[in-house]
Amino acid sequence: MLEEAKKRDHRKLGRELDLFQVNDEAGAGLVIFHPKGMLLRYIIEEWERKEHLKRGYDMVMGPQILKVDLWKKSGHFDHYRDNMYFTEVDGQTYGIKPMNCLSHMLIYKSKIRSYRDLPLRYFELGTVHRHEKTGVLHGLMRVRQFTQDDAHILCMPEQLNAEIRAIADFVNYAMGIFGFEYEVELSTRPEHSIGSDSDWDLATHALENALQDNNISYEVNEGDGAFYGPKIDFKLKDALKRKWQCATIQCDFTLPERFDLSYIGADGEKHRPVMLHRVILGAIERFMGVLIEHYAGAFPVWLAPTQCVLLTVTDKQIPYARTVYERFIEAGIRCEAYLDNEKLGYKIRQAQMQKIPYMLVIGDKEVAAQTVSPRARDGQNLGALPVEQFIAFIREMCEKKQ
Numbered sequence: 001m002l003e004e005a006k007k008r009d010h011r012k013l014g015r016e017l018d019l020f021q022v023n024d025e026a027g028a029g030l031v032i033f034h035p036k037g038m039l040l041r042y043i044i045e046e047w048e049r050k051e052h053l054k055r056g057y058d059m060v061m062g063p064q065i066l067k068v069d070l071w072k073k074s075g076h077f078d079h080y081r082d083n084m085y086f087t088e089v090d091g092q093t094y095g096i097k098p099m100n101c102l103s104h105m106l107i108y109k110s111k112i113r114s115y116r117d118l119p120l121r122y123f124e125l126g127t128v129h130r131h132e133k134t135g136v137l138h139g140l141m142r143v144r145q146f147t148q149d150d151a152h153i154l155c156m157p158e159q160l161n162a163e164i165r166a167i168a169d170f171v172n173y174a175m176g177i178f179g180f181e182y183e184v185e186l187s188t189r190p191e192h193s194i195g196s197d198s199d200w201d202l203a204t205h206a207l208e209n210a211l212q213d214n215n216i217s218y219e220v221n222e223g224d225g226a227f228y229g230p231k232i233d234f235k236l237k238d239a240l241k242r243k244w245q246c247a248t249i250q251c252d253f254t255l256p257e258r259f260d261l262s263y264i265g266a267d268g269e270k271h272r273p274v275m276l277h278r279v280i281l282g283a284i285e286r287f288m289g290v291l292i293e294h295y296a297g298a299f300p301v302w303l304a305p306t307q308c309v310l311l312t313v314t315d316k317q318i319p320y321a322r323t324v325y326e327r328f329i330e331a332g333i334r335c336e337a338y339l340d341n342e343k344l345g346y347k348i349r350q351a352q353m354q355k356i357p358y359m360l361v362i363g364d365k366e367v368a369a370q371t372v373s374p375r376a377r378d379g380q381n382l383g384a385l386p387v388e389q390f391i392a393f394i395r396e397m398c399e400k401k402q
């Protein structure tokens with residue numbers, strides 16, 4: 001197991017597959033994505049956007065820095081300051097956001113809201129900065145700047161149950177797509193927290209009820225909630241059965257209070273909405289780290305930064321290989337071409353080391369027949385195919401998330 005974990009270490013694979021770097025020259029805990037790592041990230045983010053739009057979320061985006069007074073109002077300055085960075089602009093102090101909640105509340109507050117508008121679901125691939133201690137930083141898993149697939153749902157208390165159920169379904173769907181099992185935990189009030197006992201009780205019960213109503217089994221994690229509310233944590237299990245924090249749902253009665261959020265109810269009176277903070281995959285950086293280790297760098301076709309590679313036997317096949325390459329790129333197939341005059345055996349080893357799903361050797365036969373002969377990473381040969389048929393095949397795998 002230890003041996004296997006070492007082989008799958010995402011820092012080692014990140015280097016070998018040329019996905020990213022983290023180094024002291026740029027700063028500890030700061031990730032630089034290389035082209036292939038960025039492509040992987042782009043694929044995940046595109047999937048996120050599509051899935052959120054399908055589920056009735058609105059995409060929004062807030063600034064990286066907000067005035068310190070807002071962080072005082074939210075309680076972050078009192079309870080989360082040690083994890084935050086601050087900067088001065090025109091003699092004013094600004095906090096660099098460690099969470100995305102504040103802008104989302106300002107969007108809610110920009111209009112008078114009616115009960116008919118609710119729930120409102122604001123989604124942001126929000127980049128945040130948190131000051132983690134140098135000692136805990138680890139590759140992509142613990143970093144100081146990361147992007148969350150964050151959303152804030154503002155709803156009436158009676159809508160909580162259905163919203164939590166919908167999020168749990170979303171998490172279940174996502175875990176299935178990426179091939180993970182998971183466990184659920186309920187984390188309760190921590191020592192340092194804001195809000196009244198009754199609000200904490202309400203919020204904790206809302207989460208508990210939603211879990212029980214939906215027959216989701218869970219364990220209780222005493223005192224591990226966020227400072228503003230209790231949460232449901234989803235811990236995914238990777239191929240080596242290691243557990244990683246991914247999705248969370250936090251129930252919050254306090255921030256809507258502090259920001260004086262309201263809606264006009266059916267009774268014509270003003271009421272306070274409840275806010276759910278939630279992420280599905282969590283920090284994209286960490287999720288990528290987990291994915292790299294889970295798949296040992298051999299990503300399924302739909303996620304692979306390079307889906308296929310063209311290998312020429314001699315220079316004679318270069319013109320045909322170029323035509324195929326251009327057709328693939330035009331068709332949205334993520335392709336590379338090894339056209340230099342290295343020996344074929346060397347090129348094959350390169351493609352294997354890069355863990356590319358399909359290797360397409362272009363010899364005289366392929367040129368004459370205007371075909372490709374794909375060979376899968378596991379050694380299986382697909383036989384000679386017209387180029388368009390291979391494109392359709394790759395598209396179908398992406399469609400099916402294989």
Ligand SMILES: [Zn+2]
Nearest residue numbers: 099100101277
């Ligand atoms: Zn939040």
